[in-house]
Amino acid sequence: MSFRVAEFYSGIGGMHFALKKANIDSQVVRAFDINTVANDVYKHNFPNIPVMQRSIEALPMTMFEALRADLWTMSPPCQPYTRQGLQRGSEDTRAKSFLFIIELLAKLQKKPKYLLVENVAGFEKSDTRAVFLRQLVRVGYRFEEYLLNPLQLCYPNSRTRYYLLAKLDAEPRECSDDEEFPAHFKHAVPGADLIAPASNSDGHVDFEKGIWHHDEVRQVKQFLQELTKDEAAPYRLSQKVLEKHGYVHDVVTPEDRRTCCFTKGYTHYAEGTGSILQLEGVVGTDEMTLENTRYFTPREVANLMGFPEDFSLPAGTTIKQGYRLLGNSLSVSVVSVLMDYLVRRM
Ligand SMILES: C[S@@+](CC[C@H](N)C(=O)[O-])C[C@H]1O[C@@H](n2cnc3c(N)ncnc32)[C@H](O)[C@@H]1O
Structure with missing residues (x-):
């Protein structure tokens, strides 16, 4: 080559x-x-x-x-x-x-x-x-x-x-x-x-407002893993986090066509580090509960960033390490x- x-x-x-x-x-x-x-x-x-x-x-x-x-x-x-x-x-x-x-x-x-x-x-x-x-x-x-x-x-x-x-x-x-x-x-x-x-009148370019209701953008559900209750357990938000920080999280549903940027601080800080997933109900109307809400998994974050199916994290990589590495990636x-x-x- x-x-x-x-x-x-x-x-x-x-x-x-x-x-x-x-x-x-x-x-x-x-x-x-x-x-x-x-x-x-x-x-x-x-x-x-x-x-x-x-x-x-x-x-x-x-x-x-x-x-x-x-x-x-x-x-x-x-x-x-x-x-x-x-x-x-x-x-x-x-x-x-x-x-x-x-x-x-x-x-x-x-x-x-x-x-x-x-x-x-x-x-x-x-x-x-x-x-x-x-x-x-x-x-x-x-x-x-x-x-x-x-x-x-x-x-x-x-x-x-x-x-x-x-x-x-x-x-x-x-x-x-x-x-x-x-x-x-x-x-x-x-x-x-x-x-x-979209460009505002001051020339400021807005990728999000301009695009994330666009019909062509794929729905979040296409990037999700099907997890059993046990598999999903490590990604549940704690009751404490839900009560204390629920309102500052960016919440999306599988039908949505947007998530925020996942950074290396995902799950460590609630605000501005990535979206969380509400699997059932309507955001803001239905209650967020321990059963219907979870973090995106590292695999799902990788999917959203365009990593191929054959990408994987070696056994022994912790979930936190996975988020940190993906948050630093591109x-x-x-x-x-x-x-x-x-x-x-x-
Ligand atoms: C923004 S990340 C790049 C991530 C990468 N593009 C990926 O796909 O994962 C910056 C990387 O530079 C590495 N780094 C920082 N300072 C460095 C240095 N002085 N020499 C070599 N690597 C360095 C960090 O460990 C980190 O992995």
Whole structure:
């Protein structure tokens, strides 16, 4: 196989699953991540791929050269850029490894032809984005930036994310440290069938209001497991949580065509970490009870994020670990559409 891929910040392999989904004849030559639990999941799903458990910024230049990869996929840590966080951007120590990669791009003898970066919405306003784009211009990458949501692909799950695609086919040019880049973020991928989001009068793009009553978006029930009473038991909300936090949860039914973004804090915090499922009755009218309400299972969250049926968590992974890893991962479906475009048409 000639098309070589290096997967940085590989986690549980969202990028690798997206490559497969996009049917790109390729070989992941190495995956990189410091998280041992994530690496176990990666190796469980891709036993033949070498996974390097070292901080990216501690690796020698020769190692990057030796990869001879055509595509580098990267989902660097998002904490420096999340809206809920301090938004310290490049000042945050967790941005260090990505800044290291940005610097490295100028030094490599053989640069990857393609780059694909995924991060949270918020990254597009950061100083790291500006540093990155300046480097791409200096090195000779042509790039496109996107803000996309899996709702646009009819998945009933909201997860707005920033994506950058880059191809090494531009003339390198000088670029000062003050150069700014316009906020041109695309919401449509050439050649792909995505629902357009709604734009408010102030230009603010609203994926959720605009799409989640759309008839084409699939119903939540298509992504659910059939669980026996015993199987469902670990996913029940406790009486205490129902009474104390029931009203702040985002509640959906199997007939709905939406769920909120599942984050790594799902089930740990009630608000803003993902939806809960009311299996019977009408939300807000019928009472939420221990019998008719539960959390989505990690398998269901994976389904909503576009992971294939053959994805699995190794025996021994706790439910909490499953939520944490999936919450950190990505929409396989959205990324596969972007990869298809990047490699075949951009
Ligand atoms: C947003 S997650 C990416 C998840 C991945 N795309 C997936 O599908 O699961 C960021 C990942 O970067 C890893 N990471 C953070 N800092 C790192 C570093 N300095 N070197 C290598 N990996 C790092 C974390 O362990 C985490 O798994």
